[in-house]
C-alpha cells in the first residue's frame with residue numbers, strides 16, 4: 001500500500017534567532033473540501049493557495065476516479081465537477097494514504113450513491129476508527145460490505161437505491177463525523193439534520209453554503225447547533241482562495257516563541273474562531289504574538305502574525321477549548337517545555353485516535369528528551385524548563401513518530417531551543433500536510449536537517 005518509503009530520520013539543534021516573513025501552505029481542511037465540493041459541483045471551480053500535501057492530493061485523485069476533471073494551470077487548480085448526484089463508481093479502491101479527513105468525508109460523500117466503493121490507506125489510517133462515520137451511514141441505509149475488525153479500513157461501502165434522511169447527534173467532538181453525515185445528506189432526498197453539542201470547525205457548513213447548498217444552522221438556548229441540509233439540490237462551481245493553515249503556522253509560531261531573539265511574521269493565516277485555540281493559549285502563556293492587518297477574504301477571517309521570543313508561563317487549558325486546537329496539542333506541549341511552571345491540558349480524549357495515539361506519543365517523546373510530564377487518560381501536564389537546560393536526547397535517541405506528521409514537526413521544533421539535539425525517527429510524513437516545512441524553517445534560520453543513510 002502507500003508510504004513504504006524508507007524511514008528518513010531528522011535532527012534539530014539549538015538555533016540562533018529566527019527571523020523573516022513566511023506564508024505557510026493553504027489550510028488542509030479547506031483544501032480537502034475545495035477538491036470535494038468542486039468535484040461535485042456543476043461548472044468550474046478555481047482554487048488558489050491549495051495545500052499540495054499528500055493528504056489533499058489523494059482526495060483530488062479520489063474525485064478524479066469518480067469522474068471529476070482536475071488540472072493545474074499555473075498557480076491555479078481548475079476543476080470541472082460531475083454535478084451533484086452524478087459521481088461515478090470508481091474502478092479501483094480509493095487509496096487515502098494517511099488522511100483521516102479525506103477518507104471519512106469521502107465515505108459520507110459517496111455512501112448514499114447506488115454504487116460500491118472501497119477505501120484503503122496506510123498502516124496509520126488502517127488503525128483508526130471508522131465506526132464513528134459508518135454508524136450514521138448505516139442508519140441512512142448504507143451497507144458496509146467488508147471492513148477490517150472494529151470497523152477499520154480496508155472497507156467497502158454499498159449505497160442504497162434510496163437513502164433515508166436522519167437526525168444525528170454527533171457523539172464526540174468531530175468535524176469529520178459532522179461533515180460525513182452532512183455530505184451523505186447531500187445525495188439524500190429530504191432534510192438530514194446534524195446536532196452538534198460541541199462546536200467544531202465549520203468549514204463544511206460555510207463552504208457548502210458558498211457552493212449553493214440549501215444548508216442552515218440554528219443554535220439553541222443551550223448553545224447546541226442544529227444543522228439542516230436539504231438533499232439533491234444543485235451545487236455550483238466557485239472561486240476559492242485558500243488561506244494559510246493555522247495548524248501548520250503553529251510550528252514556526254512556537255519555534256519563534258522559544259528560540260531567544262527571534263522575530264518572525266507569518267502572513268495570511270486563517271483566523272476562523274473554530275481554529276484559534278492555540279493562538280489564545282500561547283497569548284495567555286505570555287507569548288508576544290501581534291495579530292496584524294485582520295481582514296476578511298472569501299468569507300474567512302485572516303491576519304498576519306508577528307511573533308517574538310517570549311518568556312512563557314504555564315497555564316491550564318480548559319477542555320472546552322480542545323476542538324479549536326485539536327491538532328495543535330503536540331506543538332503546545334513543546335511550548336510548555338520552555339515555560340515557567342506547569343501547563344495542564346484537559347479534555348484530550350480525541351488525541352488518542354489521530355494518526356498516532358498523540359497523547360502517548362507526545363508523553364513518551366518528551367520523557368525521552370528529559371521533560372518532566374504526566375500522561376493521564378485524557379490529560380497531559382508538562383513542567384517546563386525555561387532556557388531548555390538539560391533538554392534533548394542527542395542524535396542517537398530518536399523520538400518514535402508512528403507515521404504522524406505532527407509528532408515529527410513538533411519534536412523538530414523542540415530541538416531548536418533544547419540544550420542537546422532532538423532527533424525523530426522519520427520525517428517522511430511531514431509531506432502529508434506541510435511539504436515545505438524543512439525549507440521554510442531553515443529559511444528562518446532554524447538548524448534542522450534530515451539524516452540520510454550513509
Ligand SMILES: O=C(O)C1=C[C@@H](OP(=O)(O)O)[C@@H](O)[C@H](O)C1
Nearest residue numbers: 029101173174175176177326327
Ligand atoms: O474536518 C477536518 O478537516 C478535520 C477535523 C479534525 O478531526 P476530527 O473530526 O477527528 O476531530 C482534525 O483533527 C483534522 O485534522 C481535520
Ligand SMILES: C=C(OP(=O)(O)O)C(=O)O
Nearest residue numbers: 098099100101102327354
Ligand atoms: C488529525 C489530522 O488529520 P487527519 O485526521 O485528516 O488524518 C491532522 O492533520 O493532525
